[in-house]
Amino acid sequence: MSKKIFTVLLLAVFMLAQFSIASAATVAGDASITNIPDFANATDVDVDWSVTGMAAGTKYILIWSRIQADPPVALYTGCMDIATINGSSDASGTFPYDMTLIGPINGDVVEFIVTVDSTACAGLPDVPVDTDAPMGETTVDSLAPQYFTANPPSTTGLVKSLDPVACNTFEYWAMATDHYGFPATVGYSGIGSWNLQVTGTFAPPAPVGPGEDLLSWGFTFPSTASGVWTVTQQVEDQAGNQLGFPVYFRNALAITPAELEDCETFSDVNGHEHEVYIRYLATLGLVSGFDDGTFGPDTTLTRAEAATLFEISNGYDATLLPTSAPAGCDFTDVAASDWFAGWVWQACSDGFMSGIGDGRFDPNNLLTRGQIVTIFKNVADVIQANPGVIGGYMDTRNILGIAYPSVPVMRTAAWMDVPIGAYYAEPVQLAYGWGVADGTSDTTFSPDQPATRGEYIKMLYRALSIVL
Known part of the structure; x- marks a missing residue:
């Protein structure tokens, strides 16, 4: 039952029964709630209470609860006994309030008032408390x-x-x-x-x-x-x-x-923040270093290199690549003699990457962080629309298969440098929201900043991870 329906039903049930706890025989005593958690689960909440200056004789310490609303909504557990006091003017303690008696609510604020009475709750009707200010409150997170x-x-x-x-x-x-x-x-x-x-x-x-x-x-x-x-x-x-x-x-x-x-290693990755990702993907054969034994984790990445790395993850090697440009992928700045030609053509044919306009792919230009997450979004779209072109490490239960606009993301951020309507705006939110990419600070993603090889490898490791 939703919070709203639950509240409406309670209002209907108790609206005609409203009267103050003044109907109980309240006696002298300055009662207060000294501590209560900001949040309580659906099981219990510990309410610390204190009473001073109580009158002589037997007294009953009672706790009254209600849902914060206008007007307040009494709970079925309107009155509960805290303690019985004999001959003492002061008392304190902790009462484990049983939240299971409240009902299936979530996100509601429950207010509490402690009173000193001459009668226990068993002698009082279970009725709403009056509209006096509550002594304490907790939000129910169930x-x-x-x-x-x-x-x-x-x-x-x-x-x-x-x-x-x-x-x-x-x-x-x-x-x-x-x-x-x-x-x-x-x-x-x-x-x-x-x-x-x-x-x-x-x-x-x-x-x-x-x-x-x-x-x-x-x-x-x-x-x-x-x-x-x-x-x-x-x-x-x-x-x-x-x-x-x-x-x-x-x-x-x-x-x-x-x-x-x-794991495979390189001479320049020891202690690097992206070492784990680089070494692991190198062991899988998805990335490689340079002839001098380095990987260059802090060097930048070109668009041609990105096309290559994406298609290796997609299960391709040089023997499987096209030898001429597929339809729609004949770029004026990609010649068949270029080492990257087949990789670029395959990435274009699969729908992972496209040109920059004017018939060009711009293979040697640096790839930005915004462009990388956009490619991940393109792969997610392909998985949704045409999964037959997916193979290798992409053809697994990975994050790319669920990073899609129809599914709410797990985390969000208010980026100061990601304008609404930018081509990378949605990909940034998706990649960050599913843990594939991190920001460069709490408020910046730096979408126009050239990505390093290490940054890309971390994103690729996360994107290809096997998820529950």
């Missing part, structure tokens, strides 16, 4: 976060949790949101913990990167790793909501010899 998890790229076709990795260094990653599809008026508590668990023969390094919405969890298997490993997450929001079961990156899978071998 839904677990939405999430997906991603494993390294693979073409084995195995279930993700049973798929061994290609070498000993890789990234598990995941994304979660606590407000997926909610309107701005609904309160949510935000991601609290990923509750990561590993069962194996040694402890892995701690996760790195922000945990609010995107988890980046780097692993390196040492040569001594052995036996069966299980790796899980069970994302939880700050109100304590989580799924009732762990989600597996790896499920009771024995270490294989290949997982203990070092």
Whole structure:
């Protein structure tokens, strides 16, 4: 039942029964709520209370609750007993308010008032409280976060949790949101913990990167790793909501010899922020370095190089490429003798990349960050419209298959440098929203900035990752 329908029904039920808690025999005592969490889940909320200056005799400390509205809406649990006090003028404590008695609500603000009375709740009708200002309030967040998890790229076709990795260094990653599809008026508590668990023969390094919405969890298997490993997450929001079961990156899978071998490496990537992605994709044969043993992670990328890397991921090698320009891909600045000609023609034929106008492809111009995410969006469109042209590492359950406008993204940002209507505006939001690309700051994406080889490789690793 939605919050709005629930509230309307309650209003209809109680509108004729409105009267003040003054109908109870309120006695002397200065009651207050000293602490209450900002958010509560659908199970319980601890309400800290205090009363001073109570009258002599037996007194009952009561808590009254209502949904914040105009007018306030009483709950079925309108009155609940906190404590019975005999002969003391002061008292305090914590009351575990049972939220399961409220009903299936989410995003509502529940208000509380504490009173001192001569009668327990059993002697009082369950009625709405009056319109006095509440002493405390909490927002009910009753839904677990939405999430997906991603494993390294693979073409084995195995279930993700049973798929061994290609070498000993890789990234598990995941994304979660606590407000997926909610309107701005609904309160949510935000991601609290990923509750990561590993069962194996040694402890892995701690996760790195922000945990609010995107988890980046780097692993390196040492040569001594052995036996069966299980790796899980069970994302939880700050109100304590989580799924009732762990989600597996790896499920009771024995270490294989290949997982203990070092990934391919280059002389200039050790310690680089994109080292894991570069080495892993190089092991898969999707990227390569230069003759001098370097990779050049901070050097820029040309449009011809990008066409090549996309089509290698699509399952092509030089023997499978066209030897002449397909229809619509005959660019004046791409000759058959150019090393990149077949790659450019194939990327154009598949609908991944197009020319810049005037019959040109501009193969040697630098590729910008905005152009890269636009190519990812083109691939997503092809997957949706004509999946038959997809092969290799793209022909797997990867993020490109779901990064599409009809599906709400998992995270959003207000970019100051991505104008509405720009050709890359939607691709930027999609690539960022599904974890494929990151911004250059909290408010900038730098779409016109030339992309480095390292940046591209990270995006490609994430885009080809096997997702839940």
